[in-house]
Amino acid sequence: MGKAKFKPADDVKPEVEEAEEVEEQRDGGEVAEEEEEEKEKSFEELGLDPRLIRALSKKGIEKPTPIQQTAIPYILEGKDVVARAKTGSGKTLAYLLPLLQKLFSDSGRKKKPAPCAFVLVPSRELCQQVYTEVSWLIELCRVQIKAVQLTSSMPVSDMRNALAGLPEILVTTPACIPKCFADGVLDPAAISESLEILVLDEADLLLSYGYEDNLRSVTSIVPRRCQCLLMSATTSSDVEKLKKLILHNPVVLTLQEGSDKEEPVPSNVQQFWISCSAQDKLLHILALLKLEVVQKKVLIFINTIDMGFKLKLFLEKFGIKTAILNGELPQNSRLHILEQFNAGLFDYLIATDDNNQTKEKEEVKGDDNKDNKKNKRRFKPKLDAEFGVVRGIDFKKVHTVINYDMPQSVTGYIHRIGRTGRAYSSGSSVSLVSPGEMEGFEEIKSFLAGEEDKDSDIITPFPLLTENAVESLRYRAEDVAKSVTKISIRESRAQDLRNEIINSEKLKSHFEANPRDLDLLKHDKLLSKTAPSPHLRDIPEYLVDPKTQEASKMVKLARAAMGNSRRSGGGNNTKKKRSRKGGDPLKTFNANGSKRGRGGGGVGQKKDGKGSSDGSANKKQKTV
Ligand SMILES: Nc1ncnc2c1ncn2[C@@H]1O[C@H](COP(=O)(O)OP(=O)(O)OP(=O)(O)O)[C@@H](O)[C@H]1O
Helix, strand or coil: CCCCCCCCCCCECCCHHHHHHHHHHHHCCCEEEECCCCCCCCCCCCCCCHHHHHHHHHCCCCCCCHHHHHHHHHHHHCCCEEEECCCCCCHHHHHHHHHHHHHHHHCCCCCCCCCCEEEECCCHHHHHHHHHHHHHHHHHHCCCCCEEEECCCCCHHHHHHHHHCCCCEEEECCCHHHHHHHCCCCCHHHHHHHCCEEEECCHHHHCCCCCHHHHHHHHCCCECCCEEEEEECCCCHHHHHHHHHHCCCCEEEEECCCCCCCCCCCCCEEEEEEECCCCCHHHHHHHHHHCCCCCCCEEEEECCHHHHHHHHHHHHCCCCCCEEECCCCCHHHHHHHHHHHHCCCCCEEEEECHHHHHHHHHHHHHCCCHHHHHHHHHHCCCCCCCCCCCCCCCCCCCCEEEECCCCCCHHHHHHHHCCCCCCCCCEEEEEEECHHHHHHHHHHHHHHHCCCCCCCCCEEECCCCCHHHHHHCHHHHHHHHHHCCHHHHHHHHHHHHHHHHHHHHHHHHHHHHCCCCCCCCCCCCCCCCCCCCHHHHCCCHHHCCHHHHHHHHHHHHHHHHHHHHCCCCCCCCHHHHHHHHHCCHHHHCCCCCCCCCCCCCCCCCCCCCCCCCCCCCCCCCCCC
């Protein structure tokens, strides 16, 4: 999309050509590095409006996270801020709360011709998420502020209607703004006049999603007085580029955790791995899920859409129901799947990593198999360029992330793992690593360990699955895997798409009538033509290794305990965290017999990650 055809206002911010100048100013800026010893502050002490504090309290959020404690005062002061804090650390509220507070004080004034706050996010899913977050805050605060979300796929008439009520806040993707200019829905001159706050959320992803040109056309109309905020989970050259492009002399907040070493993955996420051949991945995931040695809810990442369907069909035969999320599904369905998963309507979600969309697109184009031609003509699978499931989406109460396929970059790994252990909750991840993925895995490990600490084991072998337990399922798994053919995968993919297109139409009208409601359209329904046979659905006890059986019992007990003691949201304190940890068998148990809580000393430590325990599951926990 090209640049807007208009002359920018005199006081607009410099574009990238003038970035050197901005960089110098930035160097003169204030750099705040948060130390753990600093006294914790309450929302009141941060100077937040009582209406916002009450709204947070109604949602069970009582105490600010570290990034909120640090960023909110600077944003309230009006400073440009670059905030880098790990995934799940509460960055959204860190900017939304002060943004709303600033608008509260303006609320009596005359309406502006265009929204005065823009929040730009990389994907539609994130648009929806941020919009939902800001909407409940506005509703609970009972203020006359209006927020809207716009995405490129919306009809122009819908965009016009959304903007007709002169909203103060616009949540959108960078691609949508030039489209709005081109369609005459937004007026660049009005934006230059009105814009007061610009937020670039998930800034580390905005450029990698290919939004550079779009962002340039936006920045060319950002007035100099506009406060700019840049939120990111990782540091990258893209973030630096954006910083130069948009910000003025910003405060740079890099949140470190206790020690002097930066850890990009929250320490309340226990990271494990299992070494297995590519063919044995189905067997291992079956063992993990069927023997119930991982906590639900589980988010499983794969790299291609076909692999997702293969996995779904395979697990179905064993009576394990899963739902699928990928960029080829209609947007309404995707949003609904996310909503249902977050609401706890199903436990297993198989998600395609958005990194691989280009590859998939090529695969779809290049595949001219006759069997599929008919379906393709009818369904025209098209991947959504603004789809992003891994990055930034706030999956609720995910306990385990499984990398069935390893991600293709360290950043990809960090963002995937960050879907669990959000805010003050804990979680774990299990990566299935085949020999072909070992090199990438070593890179991830050494990145996470950092320069000085290369040998430390941040990702440890998964302790709760014995080799015997896995082997006892081999015959069944291999037999069933053979029945999941390429043709059945293709048919299921087409059928799922067909179902979801129908769902999507129903959902469209449903969402219009009940924007906050959930209906009962099921996304985890069976795709295979035959129902799972009873002998596969229930694994007989004699087949299960006693140690794994014991581990499974503990996982279930821990789950029940967590379910009973779970309070909503915030009031999080170390006490609560400690009791959870005590109940989490991944932190207190290993399948080879030692049940000692910490250190697991004396247990044979296998570094190859194969089945057996190393006791290192009892990884040191730190406070986020
Ligand atoms: N102060 C708080 N206390 C408890 N929960 C919180 C608090 N602040 C935010 N949360 C919750 O934590 C979860 C993660 O927050 P959020 O999505 O903002 O994280 P993030 O830092 O943006 O992560 P990512 O980089 O992955 O997008 C959300 O469910 C949010 O409601």
